[in-house]
Amino acid sequence: DQQVKQNSPSLSVQEGRISILNCDYTNSMFDYFLWYKKYPAEGPTFLISISSIKDKNEDGRFTVFLNKSAKHLSLHIVPSQPGDSAVYFCAASARGSQGNLIFGKGTKLSVKP
Amino acid sequence: GAVVSQHPSRVICKSGTSVKIECRSLDFQATTMFWYRQFPKQSLMLMATSNEGSKATYEQGVEKDKFLINHASLTLSTLTVTSAHPEDSSFYICSARVRGYSPLHFGNGTRLTVT
Numbered sequence: 001d002q003q004v005k006q007n008s009p010s011l012s013v014q015e016g017r018i019s020i021l022n023c024d025y026t027n028s029m030f031d032y033f034l035w036y037k038k039y040p041a042e043g044p045t046f047l048i049s050i051s052s053i054k055d056k057n058e059d060g061r062f063t064v065f066l067n068k069s070a071k072h073l074s075l076h077i078v079p080s081q082p083g084d085s086a087v088y089f090c091a092a093s094a095r096g097s098q099g100n101l102i103f104g105k106g107t108k109l110s111v112k113p
Numbered sequence: 114g115a116v117v118s119q120h121p122s123r124v125i126c127k128s129g130t131s132v133k134i135e136c137r138s139l140d141f142q143a144t145t146m147f148w149y150r151q152f153p154k155q156s157l158m159l160m161a162t163s164n165e166g167s168k169a170t171y172e173q174g175v176e177k178d179k180f181l182i183n184h185a186s187l188t189l190s191t192l193t194v195t196s197a198h199p200e201d202s203s204f205y206i207c208s209a210r211v212r213g214y215s216p217l218h219f220g221n222g223t224r225l226t227v228t
Contacts, residue, residue, distance in 0.1 A: 041224065043208075043219030043222045044157070046218065101159070103157040103158075
């Protein structure tokens with residue numbers, strides 16, 4: 001059973017607009033959430049993270065929102081740029097798990113010029 | 114910043130042979146490294162946790178005799194796929210963290226194709 005779900009396999013957005021990528025989780029023990037960006041034939045690159053004690057974390061064009069009661073997090077990219085086109089993975093870990101990350105299946109974002 | 118180097122990036126081997134993949138932390142010491150595998154259009158699945166100086170911890174369903182992990186130093190972990198079969202063809206990625214609860218840094222992965 002998937003503990004981290006990204007229900008949208010793909011998303012297409014116009015350059016300059018907002019991209020919103022969603023992620024749901026089922027394990028209430030998760031207390032640390034991350035977003036990774038991945039290009040083909042490369043390893044994932046860390047983008048932004050959020051601890052369960054927060055509900056928002058912002059870094060430049062990237063903002064992650066966490067709704068613990070809904071077990072839902074989202075990544076907002078604004079304004080979107082063509083270079084943002086990649087696969088975005090949501091990941092989560094639970095304290096005491098040695099930091100093992102559980103990944104979603106990813107959402108492929110395409111930003112059109 | 115922290116860098117994890119993985120080698121080779123791509124390997125093709127014949128069925129029945131063994132393949133070794135190296136994962137190095139270039140500018141930090143990693144007591145723990147993680148090995149993931151990704152099948153097409155699937156998420157990254159944790160295979161095993163590699164601990165320096167001790168035995169690796171394997172996830173359920175991962176054969177430890179088939180996927181040999183050695184973490185001989187604080188900067189190097191190796192994954193050997195023994196007696197490879199076509200179903201082992203996949204994208205293998207290692208990762209490590211600089212300290213404590215910091216984000217994992219990933220290598221660029223190894224695309225293994227077994228013919």
